[in-house]
Amino acid sequence: MVQHRLRSRLAALLTAFVLASCTADSARLQSTGSSDLEVNEGASKGESLVVTGGTVVTLDDSDTIIESGAVAVVEGRIAAVGTEQEIRKQFPEAREISAEGGIIMPGLVNAHTHIPMTLFRGLADDLELMDWLENHIFPAEAAFVDEEFVRWGTKLACLEMLQGGTTTFVDMYFYEDAIAEEVDRCGMRALLSQTLFDFPAPDNETWEEMIEAIRLFVDRWQDHPRITPVIAPHAPYTVSGENLVEAFALATELDVPMNIHLAEDKDEVVTIRNKTGMTPVQYVDSLGILDDRVLAAHMVWPTESEIEILAANGVGVAHCPQSNMKVSAGIAPVPKMIAAGVAVGLGTDGTASNNDLNLWEEIDTAAKLHKVDTLDPTVIPARTALRMATIDGARAIGLEDQIGSLEVGKRADLIVVGTDGIHQQPYYDIYSLLVYSTKASDVRMAMIEGKVVMQDDEVLTVDADEVLAMAWEYQGKIAANVAGSDAVAH
Numbered sequence: 209m210v211q212h213r214l215r216s217r218l219a220a221l222l223t224a225f226v227l228a229s230c231t232a233d234s235a236r237l238q239s240t241g242s243s244d245l246e247v248n249e250g251a252s253k254g255e256s257l258v259v260t261g262g263t264v265v266t267l268d269d270s271d272t273i274i275e276s277g278a279v280a281v282v283e284g285r286i287a288a289v290g291t292e293q294e295i296r297k298q299f300p301e302a303r304e305i306s307a308e309g310g311i312i313m314p315g316l317v318n319a320h321t322h323i324p325m326t327l328f329r330g331l332a333d334d335l336e337l338m339d340w341l342e343n344h345i346f347p348a349e350a351a352f353v354d355e356e357f358v359r360w361g362t363k364l365a366c367l368e369m370l371q372g373g374t375t376t377f378v379d380m381y382f383y384e385d386a387i388a389e390e391v392d393r394c395g396m397r398a399l400l401s402q403t404l405f406d407f408p409a410p411d412n413e414t415w416e417e418m419i420e421a422i423r424l425f426v427d428r429w430q431d432h433p434r435i436t437p438v439i440a441p442h443a444p445y446t447v448s449g450e451n452l453v454e455a456f457a458l459a460t461e462l463d464v465p466m467n468i469h470l471a472e473d474k475d476e477v478v479t480i481r482n483k484t485g486m487t488p489v490q491y492v493d494s495l496g497i498l499d500d501r502v503l504a505a506h507m508v509w510p511t512e513s514e515i516e517i518l519a520a521n522g523v524g525v526a527h528c529p530q531s532n533m534k535v536s537a538g539i540a541p542v543p544k545m546i547a548a549g550v551a552v553g554l555g556t557d558g559t560a561s562n563n564d565l566n567l568w569e570e571i572d573t574a575a576k577l578h579k580v581d582t583l584d585p586t587v588i589p590a591r592t593a594l595r596m597a598t599i600d601g602a603r604a605i606g607l608e609d610q611i612g613s614l615e616v617g618k619r620a621d622l623i624v625v626g627t628d629g630i631h632q633q634p635y636y637d638i639y640s641l642l643v644y645s646t647k648a649s650d651v652r653m654a655m656i657e658g659k660v661v662m663q664d665d666e667v668l669t670v671d672a673d674e675v676l677a678m679a680w681e682y683q684g685k686i687a688a689n690v691a692g693s694d695a696v697a698h
């Protein structure tokens with residue numbers, strides 16, 4: 209999150225603000241056989257249902273596509289993937305959900321965001337960073353970020369993500385225990401990262417309090433079927449080397465992922481080099497805190513040798529192309545990272561620097577940005593971009609065995625995408641259709657852990673009217689609070 213990065217340059221100011229954050233292959237029936245289906249809390253226990261009639265884009269290792277396909281779901285997990293005819297024969301009693309004319313595919317994975325900040329959407333754009341920070345973001349966070357704010361921001365974000373077909377996301381903010389409660393109610397899957405700083409955060413004053421809060425947070429949520437607690441030392445310039453080592457040791461002890469902003473912009477590279485004589489990835493590697501539990505957000509400025517370090521240690525990367533563009537952070541060397549074997553997912557980052565949670569735009573942007581950067585239209589082809597938002601994103605966040613593709617035994621996190629928009633017709637290739645023509649508003653249905661959470665543009669787990677009313681209530685208060693604001697009234 210950019211404001212956090214900037215905050216590091218303003219340590220004294222930060223302390224004062226305290227709260228400032230900061231085709232068609234032959235149809236293939238995958239039988240359950242002796243699958244280890246189990247009943248999970250939150251799953252539709254005992255219920256079997258079949259999503260039928262659409263083109264199934266599996267995103268499996270063979271990129272299997274099944275026309276007139278279907279996916280069977282039993283007790284929250286995918287029980288079979290095949291042709292409509294085959295699945296109906298195998299599951300004659302199952303409730304049917306029609307995907308007629310649409311595409312059935314895995315739900316999207318947003319690998320990096322700060323969801324409560326959705327209430328700050330578009331608060332301040334196109335400004336010099338210091339002006340943006342000091343006169344807009346800091347005052348707003350200092351005045352408004354508390355547990356209640358975080359809950360309403362989370363509900364608004366879940367509403368937006370579910371309408372657009374995002375079923376899993378990775379958050380990094382404060383009050384993550386409250387966020388987890390709201391995410392649980394919304395029915396989404398998430399990795400929720402409680403942030404650690406060397407200085408006071410909105411929810412905890414001291415490092416010791418932060419560590420204690422994280423232990424309680426992990427203990428409460430670690431066995432939840434959809435929520436994964438995560439430890440998030442914010443960045444190598446806001447957390448000391450000693451504390452980074454302690455945070456990693458705690459993540460290892462508690463066996464949870466670790467999330468960190470790393471190599472986000474050139475200033476960070478200079479700061480870390482001046483402090484340690486090393487570049488950011490080199491530095492954290494020297495601390496011994498890189499392994500496959502680590503998710504690194506942004507990774508705009510790794511050197512060639514650092515890319516090798518990331519690959520060798522199994523570090524996942526969350527690429528946030530639109531945020532990096534909007535704040536002029538730079539262009540991450542994604543083709544090189546992918547070529548080296550690094551798992552690269554896609555993230556929106558927070559809405560204060562994007563300004564939405566629309567992963568379809570990130571897919572489209574990722575596919576195009578690296579073409580213009582390398583002057584090579586063959587890099588990041590459509591299929592690769594779509595994999596970044598699904599199975600490769602799942603790999604980056606360590607959930608590739610659970611989600612990211614439509615395969616037997618995986619969690620039933622899937623979406624149905626309409627193909628009847630004028631902007632989608634005609635089409636010749638399904639990946640081209642999904643990456644370059646499809647919009648978030650084309651998503652018709654979203655299912656998570658076997659439960660339908662969005663149908664025909666209506667999110668079933670969030671009271672949209674209530675959330676939008678609260679969002680505008682906050683907007684009124686925030687707009688009135690920001691000095692010199694010319695924010696619109698509603």
Ligand SMILES: [Zn+2]
Pocket residue numbers: 209210320321322469505557558
């Ligand atoms: Zn961030």
